[in-house]
Amino acid sequence: MQELIDNIVKKNSELTKKGKVADYIPALSKVNPDYLGVAVKDSKGNLYYSGDYNKKFTLQSISKTISLMLALMDNGEEKVFEKVGMEPTGDAFNSIIKLETMVPSKPLNPMINAGAIAIASLIKGKNSEEKFGRLLSLFRKISRNDKLDINEEVYLSEKRTGDRNRAMAYFMKDVGIIEEDVEEVLDVYFKQCSIEVDCVDIANIGLFLANRGIIPDTGEQITSEHIARTVKTFMVTCGMYNASGEFAIKVGVPAKSGVGGGIMAVVPHKMGIGVFGPALDEKGNSVGGYGILRDLSKEFNLSIF
Numbered sequence: 001m002q003e004l005i006d007n008i009v010k011k012n013s014e015l016t017k018k019g020k021v022a023d024y025i026p027a028l029s030k031v032n033p034d035y036l037g038v039a040v041k042d043s044k045g046n047l048y049y050s051g052d053y054n055k056k057f058t059l060q061s062i063s064k065t066i067s068l069m070l071a072l073m074d075n076g077e078e079k080v081f082e083k084v085g086m087e088p089t090g091d092a093f094n095s096i097i098k099l100e101t102m103v104p105s106k107p108l109n110p111m112i113n114a115g116a117i118a119i120a121s122l123i124k125g126k127n128s129e130e131k132f133g134r135l136l137s138l139f140r141k142i143s144r145n146d147k148l149d150i151n152e153e154v155y156l157s158e159k160r161t162g163d164r165n166r167a168m169a170y171f172m173k174d175v176g177i178i179e180e181d182v183e184e185v186l187d188v189y190f191k192q193c194s195i196e197v198d199c200v201d202i203a204n205i206g207l208f209l210a211n212r213g214i215i216p217d218t219g220e221q222i223t224s225e226h227i228a229r230t231v232k233t234f235m236v237t238c239g240m241y242n243a244s245g246e247f248a249i250k251v252g253v254p255a256k257s258g259v260g261g262g263i264m265a266v267v268p269h270k271m272g273i274g275v276f277g278p279a280l281d282e283k284g285n286s287v288g289g290y291g292i293l294r295d296l297s298k299e300f301n302l303s304i305f
């Protein structure tokens with residue numbers, strides 16, 4: 001197993017040359033584009049890793065899976081899906097276009113930026129600190145890492161420059177999707193995107209979802225099986241944005257990417273996988289990370305289809 005994973009990372013390291021590090025959030029542009037690493041944690045507790053598996057990166061959109069989980073736990077399905085739809089889009093993750101043209105006017109799903117910002121507004125708490133604090137505690141628990149925290153530089157960088165997200169949030173406030181103070185909601189969203197992790201952390205979160213919402217080490221049930229299943233289903237249909245269809249064919253497992261270069265993959269009942277490679281393709285997904293997942297899926301016959 002270890003030798004195989006080492007070879008897969010080595011083989012895909014050339015791919016990183018084909019991608020580009022995200023620079024629309026200025027602090028993200030400083031990272032070395034050649035990094036590539038993976039961690040795999042299976043349901044028996046075995047952990048395998050290779051390459052730059054312990055380099056830190058920010059969750060970015062990977063955080064949308066767990067914010068959705070918390071919003072569903074806080075509000076129930078009916079309220080959440082009143083505000084956000086369940087359908088994939090063929091558009092980019094930060095696209096504005098369908099927000100106004102859809103009737104009723106609501107984001108298509110919780111994995112695109114507009115949908116995730118609406119989801120952040122549903123997390124319970126008396127102010128943005130308490131809301132984010134609850135989300136961070138949840139991340140610490142399911143990643144098995146008490147030290148998780150935000151990368152302040154990335155958080156402030158996005159807060160300063162995230163005007164497209166800000167525009168979408170104010171639009172959603174106008175049409176009643178967001179009921180809270182917009183800047184407070186954005187603060188929760190920018191902070192959740194800035195949580196700093198490594199491949200092992202996201203492999204642990206993936207394994208928790210693979211294990212139907214139960215932390216494997218402790219047996220603690222954090223969320224219902226139904227909510228864990230809803231999150232995984234969104235990962236299949238929308239997790240890789242407008243590359244989700246191709247990813248389902250080539251890899252075939254629930255996965256969520258982030259512009260920090262991470263991808264969290266879930267092999268139901270079997271394993272959680274975290275990959276990191278900050279060089280991204282034009283759809284915002286890690287080029288090398290995608291390659292590693294494709295090879296792992298082929299080698300171990302992981303597709304759920």
Ligand code: DON
Nearest residue numbers: 060061093193257258259284
């Ligand atoms: O809101 C944004 O644009 C970023 N904080 C997150 C986007 C993202 O990770 C898209 N993923 N591939």
